[in-house]
Amino acid sequence: MRVVRAARLHLKEGASDKVYEVDLVENDAVAAPERFLVNIRYGRRGTILREGSKTAQPITADAAAKVFDSVVVAKVNAGYRRIDPAASFPGPAGEAESREGGTPAEGRDGILLARLASCRRGLWPEKDRERLLWRIGQLRIARAEPDLVALVRDIGPAGASYALVWALARAVGGKAAPILEAVAAETSSVVIRDLARFALVSPLMGAQRRSSGEEADLPEAVARPARAGDADGLVAALTALARGKPLAVGPALVALGRCAQDDAVLHAGLCAALPHLPARPPYLIGLRRLFKHAEMADDAGLFGATALRLETAKAMYKSGAPLVYSAELRRQFVVRDERGGPDARIGLSSATSLYLKRRIWRALRKRGEVGDPAFAEMAAGLLLRVRPEDLGPRTVSTLWRRQANGTWGRDARLRGPLATHWAASQLLFRHARQARPRSGSATFFLDADTDLDSRDEAFPDLWSARPDLALRLATEGRIDPVAMLGLRVLRADTAACAALDAAAIGRLLGATLPAVAALGLEIARERLARGGADPDLLAVLVQARFPEARMLALRRIEAEADLPWTNVALAFALLTSAAQEVGAALVPLARERGLPAGVAGPLAERLVAWLRAMPSVLDEEAKAAIRAMRGSLPLLWPNNDMPVAGHDIGALMAHPAPEMIAAGVALLALSGTDADGLPAEQWYALIGSDSLDVRDAAIGLLSRLDDERLRRHADHILAFACGPSPVLRKAARPLVKRLVDADPDSAAPLAQSLIGSLFRTAPDDQFVADVVALLSEAMPRELAALDAGTLWRLLQAQAKGAQRLGAVVLAERAPGLFSVRQIARLGGHSHLSVRQWAMAAYLAEPARFQAEAAEAVLLVESDWPETLAFAESHFAAWPEEAWTPDALAVVTDSVKPEVLAFARRILRSRLRPGEADAQILRLLEHPSPSMHLLVTELLTAEAVASEDAFARLVPLARIVMLQVLTGRTAKDRMAAFLKGEALRSRERAQSLLPFFADLSLSGTARDRNAAILALRDIADAYPDLETPLVRRPSAARPSPGSLSEGAR
Known part of the structure; x- marks a missing residue:
């Protein structure tokens, strides 16, 4: 005899304390189908129970199950309640343990195993059996393997249910691989087949893990960006597929999830693409299946991406409404006709949305309640996906509540940015005293703002056991509550902080949340204060975003005589830092502490490897680092002996990014390679490049040519010297001087051309200063030879560039170059140096100016206060005879109030009666x-x-x-x-x-x-x-x- 099912019921009502037991028994000695009996025992608790039977004769299993269920239901309806965990009776669980040679399972696992054995022996309702299998898979009870395998054997692979595949994959693992392959091959359910196929390629299989291989149901248009891990390309391909073949979108998503299990690049790209897909048909089915598959395999990245997409999705229609108007599709639908089919155009009702929100949190909560190590990783996968754009507005409302004293009063209720993120809010604020979760609407309200420094997260012990995940949350979290969760866990674990290596501290310093970066700086400061200067730690400090960290590293480097060039990592960090203070510190460090011979080669290799690993499109940070490196390398290799291979230089110069080409040219110049070996077309490509960086590097390469070869590029050098780039103009100045020194006859026409450019509108504010500096440095003789007419034309020009050059040249000329009237007009010039030159001329030759008083007094017409003040004081000292009627007439003809005041003083003091x-x-x-x-x-x-x-x-x-x-x-x-x-x-x-x-x-x-x-x-x-x-x-x-x- 064998007990197939058993039920224990109890009723306590008043003085009654009764027990009722029901057993479904199988007489396994009988071969006929009619071998099942339903026996009962009943009576008062603690007394000998009376026995009876509900079946006078043996009956079939189905009939016995119906009698058993009817008896139990009748007693429950009469007020009895079941008190039996189904594992309270002996059964095949113990037998299974004995077959494995172990001890019988106890506690929760034992109860579930006993229920599983009972499920095999009897006919359980499908719903109960599926729940049992799901729970066994959820807890990953490995001892359930014999019964699960036997269950598959009993019903056959074709009859395997969804929950059975789930349980086999999670509880049995690799040993179930052949069974899962059979299920995938024989089942008629697409959902069950996809689940089994996903399990076979997931890490659950261990050594028996199958390769995803080529997926026949993955279109080539989707496979192409998938192989490259291109998230944007995946979104575009799936969008195009949805327009052309909407029924293929769901299978394509499922196939992508399988392929991603053994392809890290595709996995990252798929996780990045999923949040950008709409949670609408035809994507919705694929998203839901991917979520379930990720939940089964404990795939934290895929779970987080799909969970976030489903949790942030807005319901398409309200449940229960027979007619739905879709604003997205701009038409009305009959829900009954549109819902459920593979080509449904509406989906995700309000009820489904709430279910998915609760399902996401339940998947995490169940793992947390049993202490599953996968909880923290999967929770982190979700939290790290939450973006600032996923947050809602912060609103405060008021509601009436009964107060502690029994009266009604108003209380504030806060709807924070994460209010609609049910799972994320539970993870972050589950134990906050301000938390007011509403499970009915899956909304997380607060009485007030939470304290981000308080350990209010769900399952804090599980988080504390994973400081590595805490580091990820702190450094990679996109919103402050997530980053603060990681920061709290790290702060509470001093041992974990002490164990952080230099790279981890660098991640803390690079965090967007200032409090996280402050923790990294605090740890680094403490370590440096304790003793030795770790070069790796100094390297991450040099690369930090905060000036305090960089200055901390620079002070320590300055104090250590053997640093920084003895360590390749530290030298690399200094050379690639775009910070101004680091660049300023490099000059004395390179001058006073030379690069050791043994480090030059490894450092050059490190720089070349870093450059060659750059992508085809550079971000601004990479561009700044490359420019900083180009400016710093000549300090370490002033003799142009940097050890760089020619093929590396060629690879860099073939890169599509201009900054990389410029870096290749700079390395070519520093390597000592003969620059004249470059083909003429490459020279023209470098010099004629649209990139300022490339042209700047090309000028540096030109400087290494001798005068004869330099003359071949004279036109380009002159174009740089007068071009629109201030950097190139400055860099080309020494080359122009070399050209002029080598060919003095070219100086005069070149000077005339440059002077002519100053009469035109300057392309930028520095152009005039650069051209004037070029003329002064490269062609001083030509400037000294300018005649008075040209100089006067420069001074009186409207172009500011011409005026500035005239002012520079005038400073070296004697006053006799111009007439008295011209000098008086120069007193009103816009350049101070010209006005000072004119005033000095008055002081140097007073007799000359008094002799031509009518012309000299024109100086009072200057608009500049210092010139007018000089004129009044200077002319007031003239003798009376110098003031001729014509001179007096000049000052009295003015209309300027200050000049007329001076004229009245002069007339009253100098006017003679006649x-x-x-x-x-x-x-x-x-x-x-x-x-x-x-x-x-x-x-x-x-x-x-x-x-x-x-x-x-x-x-x-x-x-x-x-x-x-x-x-x-x-x-x-x-x-x-x-x-x-x-x-x-x-x-x-x-x-x-x-x-x-x-x-x-x-x-x-x-x-x-x-x-x-x-x-x-x-x-x-x-x-x-x-x-x-x-x-x-x-x-x-x-x-x-x-x-x-x-x-x-």
Whole structure:
């Protein structure tokens, strides 16, 4: 007899404490199908149970199973509950152990093995059996092998279920490889076949692992980027496949997952491509299967990529709705007609999305609960995939809650950036006191922001056991919470921090999170403080992004006399660092500490290997490092004896990146190889390159040619010297000097060409300085031979370049080169050196300038304050006889207020009595109001004796008298003078009558009164002249005595 199934039930209700046991028994001595009985035992707990049977005669297995289930269900409905772990009875589990020669399993594994044995003996419901097999595979119970193999033998490979394949792959491993091959060959289910095929190529098989081989269902358009590990190419190929053959997308993804199991390049490319695929048909089926396959194989990278894609996907429609409008497809669908088929156009309902979120976390949680070492690796695979663009907005809402005192109050609820990332939030904040997870919506709320320094992560012990993963999280985490998780684990493990090598510290220093980099710097500082200077550690410090780390390394290198050139790694780090402080430190280090002969070869090999390993497209960091290396190498090999093979140089010069070509040319120059051996077309390719780096390196190579061979490239050198690149202009300057020294006859036309370029618009701000420096260094004789006309043209040009060259040349010339008038004009030049030269000329030859005072005083017209101040002080010291009327006329003709102020001072101090008449004629036409007062000072009858002078005075008088609220003194003087002139001459009185008539209408009472009085006096003096005044007799005033009595 054999117990196939058993159930133990218990009922405690009031005083009742009853037990009910049901056994499905097989009489294995009977060969007929009718050999099964259902027996029962019942009674009070602790007493001898009464026995009975539900089958009077033996029946078949199916009938017995139905009777057994009906009895158990009836008792459960009556209030009984099952108390039996199905492993509480003896069975084939012990027999299996004995067959293996071991001890019977105990605890959880023993219970599951006993259930598995029971499952084999009896007919379990399919759902229960699948759950049991899934759990055995999940726990990887190796002792389940005999029963699992026997189960496959019983039902046949074609009948193997999904969970059975899962259990065989995970629990049995490589021993199950033949069975899995049979299942893959015979099963009719595509899902089960794909799972078995994936298991066969996964690491689960150990030594029996099969090769993925050529996948027949992988289209060539997809296979091509797959072989190259091109993530972008994979996305493009799959997108094109989805448009043309949508039904082939799912199989292609599954095939890619299989191929990636033994191809690390494809694995990395596929993991990078999956987050960019939409979680929509036709990709959705493939993504889900890849997730399940990765979960089975504990493939952390593939699990993380697929889990993130499924968790961040937005549901396509709401579950339960019969009709769905898809905004993506812009049409409405009947869900029942569209869902489930291989060519379905809608998928991922809200219910499926929630299921997948929970499934992802459950897969991790189940591993964590049993202490599975794979938990940390798979969790890290997910966390390392979370990108900043996957995060949501941080929002705060308010909800009503019952408080501790029983009242209702408002509480803040935070929806953080990871709120919808159910698995990631559980991993990072599971034990946070602020955590408020909502499993119904798979949303992780918080009462407040979490403390990133607190160990709130799920299963902290499992994380602590993997400091290597903590290092990855800290250095590769793309979001702060992930990086801080790794940082917390590392900080808590001092032994792990002490065991970090220089490369690991370098990874910490290169982290994007400042706190992680600070930890790396702290560890490095402590190690350097303890004693010896580890060259490898100094190398990673030199390459660090933080100036503090680089300066720490440079100070230590400076303190160690045998460093840095004795260590290849450290020397390489210094030569390839683009930091300015490192480049500045290289100069004294190379000068004072020469490169040992034994290190030169290995260092050159290391540099060449580094260069040759560069990809076809360089990033900015690599470009900067190559440029730094090119600038540093001449310091170590000043004699051009760097040991580099010709084929390495050729490979570098054939690289598509211009920076690599420039590096090859630089190595060619430093290697001592005869540069003249390069073919002419290659020379032209280098010199005519569009890359500044290549042309710069080509100039360095040209400098090694002798004068004769250099002359062949004269046109290109001159083009560099006048070209748009400041770096090339500076580098070509010595070569131009060599060309001129070798061929003096070429200097004059070259100088004229360069001078002509200065009259044109400069391509950049440094062009003028570079060309002027080139002319000064390479052609000083030609500059000294420039005639006065050319020099004056340079100085007066509008082009700033020409002006600058003129200023440079003028500094070496004597004042006699130009006339007094020209020198005075140079006092207003835009270049300070020119103005200083002009002022020095005035001081050097005062007699010359006083002799031509009318020209010399033009210096006051300068717009520059220092020149005007010099002019005023210098001219004020001139003797009185130097101030000729023409010189005075020049200063008084100015319209600048500061010059007019100087002119008034000069006129008052230098104007001789006999010259006032001539000056008044000029001043009468001066437009500046500031000169009006001076005019009234100089007004005399003799000054305006001529009718021409008087005619000029009248318009100026109108200007002066009609000013509003200003010029009071000048007005009074002018009115009095004109009144006197009118009373002195009838003709002038007649010409002034309109003037005084207009002035009598002035709004200023003082001016109006003066005009009326002048008109009265003119009328008295010349009664025959008609004036606008009308004389009226004044009214007689009555005397006080004539007033009437009433008026009094």
